[in-house]
Amino acid sequence: MKKKKFCIAMLSLFFTLLFAAPxxxxxxxxxxxxxxxxxxxxxxxxxxxxxxxxxxxxxxxxxxxxxxxxxxxxxxxxxxxxxxxxxxxxxxxxxxxxxxxxxxxxxxxxxxxxxxxxxxxxxxxxxxxxxxxxxxxxxxxxxxxxxxxxxxxxxxxxxDYSVDTYTYNATNALTITPTITSVQTTYDFSNIDSIPTEAIVYHVTLDGTRTNFPSSEERSIKLASDSSWITTPEYTYDTDVPVSSSKHLKNPWIFKLDGSVSKYTGSYKLVPQITFRYIYPVLPN
CATH class of the missing domain: 2.60.120.380 (Jelly Rolls)
Structure with missing residues (x-):
């Protein structure tokens, strides 16, 4: 009986700690x-x-x-x-x-x-x-x-601040060939009503649908007005973006795909899917 009471007490403590989030x-x-x-x-x-x-x-x-x-x-x-x-x-x-x-x-x-x-x-x-x-x-x-x-x-x-996500599914593929190892395209999110005006990006994932595979691949993105790229790690293709860098989501963004293929493997195509996590101040309408 004592062992049963002890188990019940430990379970009670476990659930108390589990739901007592700081x-x-x-x-x-x-x-x-x-x-x-x-x-x-x-x-x-x-x-x-x-x-x-x-x-x-x-x-x-x-x-x-x-x-x-x-x-x-x-x-x-x-x-x-x-x-x-x-x-x-x-x-x-x-x-x-x-x-x-x-x-x-x-x-x-x-x-x-x-x-x-x-x-x-x-x-x-x-x-x-x-x-x-x-x-x-x-x-x-x-x-x-x-x-x-x-x-x-x-x-x-x-x-006060809130966080949310926005995912963009491209319709056209970016293509790497034996002679073209780097391609870019611009996506403009300036007029997306569902995105708050003051949304600041703090994380980005550069996913997508592949056709074939390159021997190496790099996916990057940046604001069209920036000079430096946000480069994601190979295989995961997602990274944090410092809030202090103030990357406003409602802007034109440039997506860059780098890689290499041989004439034997054929072209590599990627239809990008971009997911932004962003934070924004809750302001009066």
């Missing part, structure tokens, strides 16, 4: 009393690093989480912000069907902006709004609603 985002719960500017709860500005987000690390993400106890409840927060006309206030609520008001004040309690928030279904997560922060310093956020109860979440500062 959270890299900092969620700050509301602390009462925070019912006035003099009681405002100090929070940190959102400051995500996209080069870390692609690896699942959201150490710079700061989300305030609060609740309404009745229709007269209001909550105050205080945050230090740098001057910027592109400051983002991202808002989400749970089980609140009426509008929630978020008022931004400077440290002298002059109103900077007032937002009446209702969930925008075009955003899966928080709805972002631009806030023009005229001067570096402390600012107040006043949150109130006519809802009798419910939870809200918000961040303010830099944008």
């Amino acid at each position: 959270s890299f985002a900092a969620s700050v719960n509301e602390t009462e009393p925070n019912n006035s500017s003099s009681e405002a709860q100090l929070i940190q500005r959102n400051n995500e690093d996209p080069s870390k987000v692609v690896n699942g690390n959201r150490n710079g993400q700061y989300v305030a989480v609060g609740t309404f106890s009745d229709s007269n409840d209001e909550d105050w927060y205080k945050v230090y912000l740098p001057a910027s006309d592109k400051t983002i206030l991202g808002i989400n609520t749970s089980k609140i069907s009426v509008a929630s008001d978020f008022d931004i004040y400077d440290e002298n309690l002059n109103l900077v902006k007032s937002i009446s928030y209702v969930k925008d279904p075009s955003y899966l997560g928080p709805t972002p709004y631009y806030i023009d922060i005229p001067n570096t310093g402390y600012y107040y956020i006043r949150v109130h609603s006519n809802a009798s109860s419910g939870e809200y979440r918000f961040y303010i500062g830099g944008p």
Whole structure:
């Protein structure tokens, strides 16, 4: 019986550890009393690093989480912000069907902006709004609603980031012959509506459909405006791209195929399939 209990305990511990994945985002719960500017709860500005987000690390993400106890409840927060006309206030609520008001004040309690928030279904997560922060310093956020109860979440500062993929299937083959050992073609993704405007590539896979095989092969890609190539390792043909290099996906890209074949093996053809992994800031429409 003891052995059975021990096994059950170990299984329980295993599943606890399995599903207790570490959270890299900092969620700050509301602390009462925070019912006035003099009681405002100090929070940190959102400051995500996209080069870390692609690896699942959201150490710079700061989300305030609060609740309404009745229709007269209001909550105050205080945050230090740098001057910027592109400051983002991202808002989400749970089980609140009426509008929630978020008022931004400077440290002298002059109103900077007032937002009446209702969930925008075009955003899966928080709805972002631009806030023009005229001067570096402390600012107040006043949150109130006519809802009798419910939870809200918000961040303010830099944008939140999301990741996604885009795959392009070419229709024409690139051909290597005994006399042609390097070929290039350009693919223009500038007008692909499904790709966010600010999408930055952080990984690329240069796959495709082959006809025949070369004795050696190299697949590379670059922005048409760049001088240097992103070269992928042979056989895997995929590689990371530093986020800091700011390779915007919505541009013309040049694909290059290098290789060699003999007159006995015949031509080698590749119909490229290109997969980009990208990260983008979630910005207001």
